[in-house]
Amino acid sequence: MCGIxxxxxxxxxxxxxxxxxxxxxxxxxxxxxVSIWNKKTKVYKRKGKVADxxxxxxxxxxxxxxxIGHTRWATHGEPNDVNAHPHMSMNGKFTIxxxxxxxxYSRLRDKLTSFGVTFKSETDTEVLANLIEYIYEKGAVDAxxxxxxxxxxxxxxYGLVIICSDEPDKLIAARKGxxxxxxxxxxxxxxxxxxxxxxxYTKSVIYLNDGDVAVITKDQLTLKTDHNKSQTPxxxxxxxxxxxxxxxxxxxxxxxxxxxxxxxxxxxxxxxxKTENDKIHLGGLYEVMPKLxxxxxxLIIACGTSWHAGLVGExxxxxxxxxxxEVEYASEFRYRNPIINKDDVVIxxxxxxxxxxxxxxxxxxxxxxxxxxxxxxxxxxxxxxxTHAGVYTHAGPExxxxxxxxxxxxxxxxxxxxxxxxxxxxxxxDSSYQNLIKxxxxxxxxxxxxxxxxxxxxxxxxxxxxxxxSLYLGRGYLFPVALEGxxxxxxxxxxxxxxxxxxxxxxxxxxxxxxKMPVVVVATKDSSYEKIxxxxxxxxxxxxxxxxxxxxxxxxxxxxxxxxxxxxxTNPVFSALLSVIPLQLFxxxxxxxxxxxxxxxxxxxxxxxxx
Ligand code: M6R
Numbered sequence: 001m002c003g004i005x006x007x008x009x010x011x012x013x014x015x016x017x018x019x020x021x022x023x024x025x026x027x028x029x030x031x032x033x034v035s036i037w038n039k040k041t042k043v044y045k046r047k048g049k050v051a052d053x054x055x056x057x058x059x060x061x062x063x064x065x066x067x068i069g070h071t072r073w074a075t076h077g078e079p080n081d082v083n084a085h086p087h088m089s090m091n092g093k094f095t096i097x098x099x100x101x102x103x104x105y106s107r108l109r110d111k112l113t114s115f116g117v118t119f120k121s122e123t124d125t126e127v128l129a130n131l132i133e134y135i136y137e138k139g140a141v142d143a144x145x146x147x148x149x150x151x152x153x154x155x156x157x158y159g160l161v162i163i164c165s166d167e168p169d170k171l172i173a174a175r176k177g178x179x180x181x182x183x184x185x186x187x188x189x190x191x192x193x194x195x196x197x198x199x200x201y202t203k204s205v206i207y208l209n210d211g212d213v214a215v216i217t218k219d220q221l222t223l224k225t226d227h228n229k230s231q232t233p234x235x236x237x238x239x240x241x242x243x244x245x246x247x248x249x250x251x252x253x254x255x256x257x258x259x260x261x262x263x264x265x266x267x268x269x270x271x272x273x274k275t276e277n278d279k280i281h282l283g284g285l286y287e288v289m290p291k292l293x294x295x296x297x298x299l300i301i302a303c304g305t306s307w308h309a310g311l312v313g314e315x316x317x318x319x320x321x322x323x324x325x326e327v328e329y330a331s332e333f334r335y336r337n338p339i340i341n342k343d344d345v346v347i348x349x350x351x352x353x354x355x356x357x358x359x360x361x362x363x364x365x366x367x368x369x370x371x372x373x374x375x376x377x378x379x380x381x382x383x384x385x386x387t388h389a390g391v392y393t394h395a396g397p398e399x400x401x402x403x404x405x406x407x408x409x410x411x412x413x414x415x416x417x418x419x420x421x422x423x424x425x426x427x428x429x430d431s432s433y434q435n436l437i438k439x440x441x442x443x444x445x446x447x448x449x450x451x452x453x454x455x456x457x458x459x460x461x462x463x464x465x466x467x468x469x470s471l472y473l474g475r476g477y478l479f480p481v482a483l484e485g486x487x488x489x490x491x492x493x494x495x496x497x498x499x500x501x502x503x504x505x506x507x508x509x510x511x512x513x514x515x516k517m518p519v520v521v522v523a524t525k526d527s528s529y530e531k532i533x534x535x536x537x538x539x540x541x542x543x544x545x546x547x548x549x550x551x552x553x554x555x556x557x558x559x560x561x562x563x564x565x566x567x568x569x570t571n572p573v574f575s576a577l578l579s580v581i582p583l584q585l586f587x588x589x590x591x592x593x594x595x596x597x598x599x600x601x602x603x604x605x606x607x608x609x610x611x
Pocket of ligand 1: 303304305306307349350351352353354355358401402403404487491606607608
């Protein structure tokens with residue numbers, strides 16, 4: 001959740017840290033801090049954004065070539081200056097930045113207190129800093145050993161970087177359950193919780209594995225396991241461009257990412273879906289495809305927007321591949337005793353590849369002997385490494401906290417998988433297959449058409465920006481879209497919104513409808529169309545305000561609705577890919593008009609690496 005950045009080399013560390021923290025701010029943004037070594041360790045930290053930290057540093061002398069920085073999403077202790085990272089141990093020997101949670105911190109804190117250690121903050125991280133220092137002062141031969149011994153006493157997750165004032169020519173980094181990437185430069189190293197702060201300096205990176213401890217001087221990197229076994233670092237090439245992590249002229253990342261969807265879906269297709277060919281190529285699934293085709297049941301595990309994509313997947317796999325599907329919140333699945341049979345396949349979906357609950361659910365599924373596949377966006381993140389096989393979405397970096405292009409690319413991958421299985425099982429005839437692929441290939445340009453009509457959506461947003469509640473309705477493939485539309489609105493504009501299957505409305509939510517209640521109905525032409533027309537009438541009869549997403553040329557709902565957002569006609573199996581776009585834009589415009597911080601909504605963080 002939090003962002004980590006660190007530097008060691010010949011350059012000035014501070015600009016690299018500040019720049020890196022700005023790039024990482026989407027991971028957490030309630031406080032930020034840096035520490036620079038230059039004859040002594042200086043720490044500057046502040047509640048608020050990185051800009052507040054910069055103002056606080058002002059013109060103070062923070063020169064130095066070694067430094068660590070952190071942007072926080074609070075877990076232990078409220079967001080304030082004292083709880084912000086970096087944390088320094090009581091005698092100032094160790095300064096640390098940390099992502100994750102030390103679960104036994106309270107017991108460790110009591111013990112250290114009984115030994116006379118005092119604390120300034122309420123954080124688990126300061127406990128770790130003091131534990132390391134205590135062990136070091138008790139006679140550990142060097143800082144690395146003190147860190148190793150301390151980590152052996154810790155229960156929980158961490159990605160951390162440490163400066164020891166007695167050994168100031170090095171950084172010590174360790175990872176367990178919280179990602180860390182090392183950028184390899186020329187006599188310099190960069191560390192970060194993801195590659196975004198590194199890419200402008202180097203494309204050569206090393207992803208730490210769980211249990212790794214790295215000791216880094218400006219010209220040497222030593223990597224060992226938690227059992228002190230030497231490792232050969234594996235250097236990989238990043239394939240992100242710096243342009244992908246900039247706003248590219250848009251006012252917000254979210255808007256840029258909404259408008260990127262034609263391109264990101266094309267990238268997800270590229271090399272996989274070809275019109276001239278009768279197969280979809282999903283290289284990452286090649287070896288497991290026979291098992292997938294034979295699957296008696298598919299279990300999809302995910303959180304948030306990825307869970308909504310999973311729900312679309314349920315309809316796709318059932319429709320096209322005739323495999324029963326259960327879609328589970330990862331956080332619920334992992335705490336049950338789920339029944340997984342040997343013919344079941346588990347699919348984990350995640351944009352970040354770091355969501356703690358999804359990772360834990362994967363672990364559980366693996367322990368129960370399941371084949372676990374991943375659909376993930378961030379290359380090299382934990383989920384692709386923990387799953388047996390999988391497919392990358394290739395959406396490109398998604399920086400806006402509200403997920404948009406990740407959702408449509410996840411649905412694209414699920415559709416490719418379902419079509420592949422259906423085709424292999426001979427459930428899809430040659431001509432239906434050709435029609436599906438033709439229609440699938442048209443999706444990016446149809447999204448482009450919707451985006452060109454964004455003004456209509458913006459005008460409607462103006463009228464509803466002051467609502468306090470809203471209802472989102474859909475049926476079939478469009479029910480998950482209703483859920484996703486409602487989530488987008490509530491998370492970035494703080495308007496309460498509920499998504500429902502349209503027919504469920506009369507079992508309770510209809511009581512909420514009056515002339516002040518905006519009801520967003522996703523009602524494009526498919527087999528449920530007549531039914532949803534009746535649902536729209538039910539809303540109309542109670543004077544609800546109707547905002548409908550309809551198929552171009554629709555006249556029936558147009559007559560009843562207060563506003564319509566038209567989308568081009570498509571095969572219903574792809575309808576989620578088009579119908580979600582107006583809802584993303586609607587939420588975006590409302591949030592901007594309400595003056596909300598669209599890219600960094602309150603209380604949220606981009607990747608949820610705590611349980
Ligand atoms: O990285 P993941 O896809 O695993 O993240 C899961 C959710 O935290 C995420 O989809 C969240 O719901 C979105 N930010 C909502 O827009």
